[in-house]
Amino acid sequence: MAAIRSGAATAALLLAACGPKALSLPPDAVDRAATCGIVAAADARTRVEVSKPLPLEAQGRILHYALLAASAGGAFDAEAAKSVTRRMGELQDRVTKGKWRELAPACAAAFPATSAKAVTLPAAKLDAQLQCAELSDFLETALASQEGYGNEIFEWARIRRAVNDRLGGALRARVGGSAEAQRQEKRKALARAAALGAPVAVMAQCAKRFGPSG
Numbered sequence: 001m002a003a004i005r006s007g008a009a010t011a012a013l014l015l016a017a018c019g020p021k022a023l024s025l026p027p028d029a030v031d032r033a034a035t036c037g038i039v040a041a042a043d044a045r046t047r048v049e050v051s052k053p054l055p056l057e058a059q060g061r062i063l064h065y066a067l068l069a070a071s072a073g074g075a076f077d078a079e080a081a082k083s084v085t086r087r088m089g090e091l092q093d094r095v096t097k098g099k100w101r102e103l104a105p106a107c108a109a110a111f112p113a114t115s116a117k118a119v120t121l122p123a124a125k126l127d128a129q130l131q132c133a134e135l136s137d138f139l140e141t142a143l144a145s146q147e148g149y150g151n152e153i154f155e156w157a158r159i160r161r162a163v164n165d166r167l168g169g170a171l172r173a174r175v176g177g178s179a180e181a182q183r184q185e186k187r188k189a190l191a192r193a194a195a196l197g198a199p200v201a202v203m204a205q206c207a208k209r210f211g212p213s214g
Contacts, residue, residue: 023098025106030080033069034087036107036114037062038095041088043104053148060200061114063142067199068111071191075184076134116197121205126170129163130189131196132206136160138190139199155211156203163210 025032044058054062066088070081095103108115121128136156143149175181196202 033065037065071194075187076190119197131193134190135193
């Protein structure tokens with residue numbers, strides 16, 4: 001009987017060892033954002049059938065991590081955002097096979113903007129215009145290949161075009177006529193937009209302020 005009990009205990013230990021592994025956030029900034037993006041995607045997928053697209057807000061929350069990581073230097077870095085997206089694909093299996101739910105509090109602490117309760121656009125018109133236009137462009141590009149968001153992307157694009165038509169003179173007055181200076185100002189604006197909160201919620205405020213009825 002003792003041998004049976006010992007064998008049963010050993011089997012239980014082996015089964016436990018084969019279960020999901022504890023995880024921690026990587027120290028590397030790109031891997032950290034990618035891991036949290038995977039956690040956000042896995043959490044969203046638990047609420048939606050596999051055959052259906054994720055809600056737009058959930059897609060925005062996933063993209064937010066890449067956006068924040070790429071904005072850490074104060075100006076959006078497109079290559080950094082691409083690196084986060086690439087690493088999400090590479091790390092997905094390892095994260096989702098582990099205890100990914102336990103990482104949610106660490107992700108919230110590492111990226112506090114993802115937990116913002118309210119979104120407020122800057123009072124200065126040019127700042128708000130730049131942030132809305134650049135965030136719209138980012139989301140349009142990121143979601144272009146995804147199905148189910150066509151109406152929202154169309155509306156965002158309409159806001160972006162309307163805003164871009166209005167801000168030319170003010171932007172030149174701020175940074176001059178240099179194309180590079182204007183690009184840099186737009187990259188900074190996108191980084192500031194990332195810090196406001198969930199991207200889809202930010203775009204909702206943009207629609208209220210700069211949309212057809214705004």
